[in-house]
Amino acid sequence: MSALYEKLSTIVLEGRSEDAPAAVQKGLDEGLDANDILQKGLIVGMNEVGVRFKRGDMFVPEVLMSAEAMHAGLDVLRPHLVTSDSKMAGKVVLGTVKGDLHDIGKNLVGMMCEGAGFEVINLGFNVAPEKFIEAIKQHQPDVVGMSALLTTTMRMMGHTIKAIEEAGLRDQVKIMVGGAPVDQEFATRIGADGYGSNAVHGAEVAEKLVDAA
Amino acid sequence: MTPPEQPVVILACKVFKTLLEERLPGGLASRVEFFDYGLHRIPVRLRVTVQDMLDSIEQPSLVVLGYGLCGNGLNNIQAGPHTLLIPRADDCIAILLGSYKRYMHEFESEPGTYYLTKGWLESGSDPLKEYTECVEKYGPEEAQWIMDMQYQNYRRLVFVAHSDEDLEAYRPRALEVAEYCKRWGMVYEEVLGSDVYVQRLVELAADVDKHADPDFVVVPPGGELKQSQFIR
Numbered sequence: 001m002s003a004l005y006e007k008l009s010t011i012v013l014e015g016r017s018e019d020a021p022a023a024v025q026k027g028l029d030e031g032l033d034a035n036d037i038l039q040k041g042l043i044v045g046m047n048e049v050g051v052r053f054k055r056g057d058m059f060v061p062e063v064l065m066s067a068e069a070m071h072a073g074l075d076v077l078r079p080h081l082v083t084s085d086s087k088m089a090g091k092v093v094l095g096t097v098k099g100d101l102h103d104i105g106k107n108l109v110g111m112m113c114e115g116a117g118f119e120v121i122n123l124g125f126n127v128a129p130e131k132f133i134e135a136i137k138q139h140q141p142d143v144v145g146m147s148a149l150l151t152t153t154m155r156m157m158g159h160t161i162k163a164i165e166e167a168g169l170r171d172q173v174k175i176m177v178g179g180a181p182v183d184q185e186f187a188t189r190i191g192a193d194g195y196g197s198n199a200v201h202g203a204e205v206a207e208k209l210v211d212a213a
Numbered sequence: 214m215t216p217p218e219q220p221v222v223i224l225a226c227k228v229f230k231t232l233l234e235e236r237l238p239g240g241l242a243s244r245v246e247f248f249d250y251g252l253h254r255i256p257v258r259l260r261v262t263v264q265d266m267l268d269s270i271e272q273p274s275l276v277v278l279g280y281g282l283c284g285n286g287l288n289n290i291q292a293g294p295h296t297l298l299i300p301r302a303d304d305c306i307a308i309l310l311g312s313y314k315r316y317m318h319e320f321e322s323e324p325g326t327y328y329l330t331k332g333w334l335e336s337g338s339d340p341l342k343e344y345t346e347c348v349e350k351y352g353p354e355e356a357q358w359i360m361d362m363q364y365q366n367y368r369r370l371v372f373v374a375h376s377d378e379d380l381e382a383y384r385p386r387a388l389e390v391a392e393y394c395k396r397w398g399m400v401y402e403e404v405l406g407s408d409v410y411v412q413r414l415v416e417l418a419a420d421v422d423k424h425a426d427p428d429f430v431v432v433p434p435g436g437e438l439k440q441s442q443f444i445r
Binding site for chain 2: 054056101126155183
C-alpha cells in the first residue's frame with residue numbers, strides 16, 4: 001500500500017501530470033482512503049517541491065509542472081474527499097498584495113487549501129487593501145492570506161493589515177502571509193497571525209489558525 | 214569610528230562592474246570581487262556566497278557590498294570583524310536608476326515591469342532566453358505555458374542603460390526580447406540610468422565619517438544585516 005503513496009509523491013515531485021489521475025484512481029480502486037492518498041501521497045510530494053525550491057534545487061518551471069500534477073491528482077480525488085470529510089474546513093480569502101503581480105505561489109496555496117477542505121476565494125493579484133476589506137465583509141472568511149514576491153511590495157502586507165484594523169475587521173479574521181521574501185520575523189513584525197514558508201505549509205497554517213479560533 | 218588604516222574591500226554583483234570600476238579612485242580598495250549575475254534567483258545561495266567571501270577576509274576591513282537586499286539574499290549577513298556598507302535598496306534597479314525615489318516612481322507608474330540591463334543582456338537572463346531554454350527542455354508548447362504563467366501579468370519592458378553607446382549597442386537584443394514580450398501586451402521603453410547612487414557609495418567608502426546617510430546601511434563589527442534595515 002505504501003508503495004502507491006510513494007509513487008504518487010514522486011509523480012508530483014517529477015511533475016508528471018499525465019500520470020497523476022490514473023495513479024490516484026488506482027489508489028481509490030484499491031480502497032485507500034482519499035484523505036490518505038492526499039496526505040501521504042500528493043502532499044508529501046508537493047511539500048518536497050517547496051523545500052527543494054527554497055534550497056535552489058528546483059526552479060519555477062519544475063514547480064509549475066509539479067503543481068499541474070498535483071492539480072490533476074486533486075481533480076480525481078476531490079469528489080471523494082468531500083464524501084469522506086463532508087464538513088468544510090473553513091473559508092479562506094487569498095490575494096497577492098497591491099503592486100505585486102506574481103500569483104504562482106499564491107495560487108498554489110489556494111490549491112493546497114482547497115485540498116485541505118477550505119472554500120477558497122481567490123482575489124487575484126495587485127489586490128488593494130480596500131479590496132481585501134470588501135472581501136472580508138462580503139465573504140466573512142475565517143482566514144485572509146496575503147502574498148508578495150518582492151521586497152518592494154511585501155511592506156504592502158503591513159499596510160493592508162493596518163487597513164483591515166482601521167476598518168474594524170481585524171478581530172473577525174486570522175491573517176496569514178507568505179511569499180519569497182517573507183519570513184516569520186517579518187510576519188510577526190507586521191502583526192500577522194501566521195506565516196507559511198511554502199504552499200503546503202500555508203494550508204497547514206490556515207488549518208491551525210481555524211482550529212485555534 | 215573606523216580607523217582610517219582599515220582596508221576597503223569591495224564585494225559586488227557584476228551588474229555594477231563598469232559603473233564601479235569607472236568611479237573607484239585608484240588605491241582605495243585593497244580588493245575588489247565581482248560575483249555572478251543571477252545569484253539572487255536563489256537568495257539562499259547569494260547569502261552563502263557573500264558570507265563565505267566575507268568570512269575569508271582576514272584583516273578587519275570596511276567591506277562595501279555592491280548589492281541591495283536582493284530578494285532577502287543579503288538578509289542575516291554577519292559582519293564578523295568587519296564594518297559593512299551597503300546601499301539601502303531593494304535591488305540593483307534602484308541603484309542603477311540612481312535613487313530609491315526614482316525606482317518607486319517607476320514602480321508606481323507600472324508595477325508589472327521587467328527590467329533589462331546591459332549585464333542581464335550579456336550574461337544574465339531575460340524572458341526570451343528563458344523561453345529558448347525551456348523549449349529545449351520541455352518542447353515549445355509546454356515552454357510557452359511556463360512562460361505565460363510567469364509573465365502574463367507584466368505590462369512593460371524597460372531597458373536601463375547608462376550611456377547612449379550602451380543603448381545603441383544593446384538595443385538590437387533588447388528589441389528582440391521586446392518583440393517576444395509583446396505576446397503579453399508588454400510595451401518597450403528605454404531609460405537612461407544614473408550613477409548618483411554608485412558615486413555616493415564610492416564617496417562613503419573613501420570617507421567613513423560620512424556614513425550617516427539614509428540611503429545606506431552601515432553595520433558595525435559583530436552586527437548583522439537585517440531585512441528591516443532596508444524597508445522604508
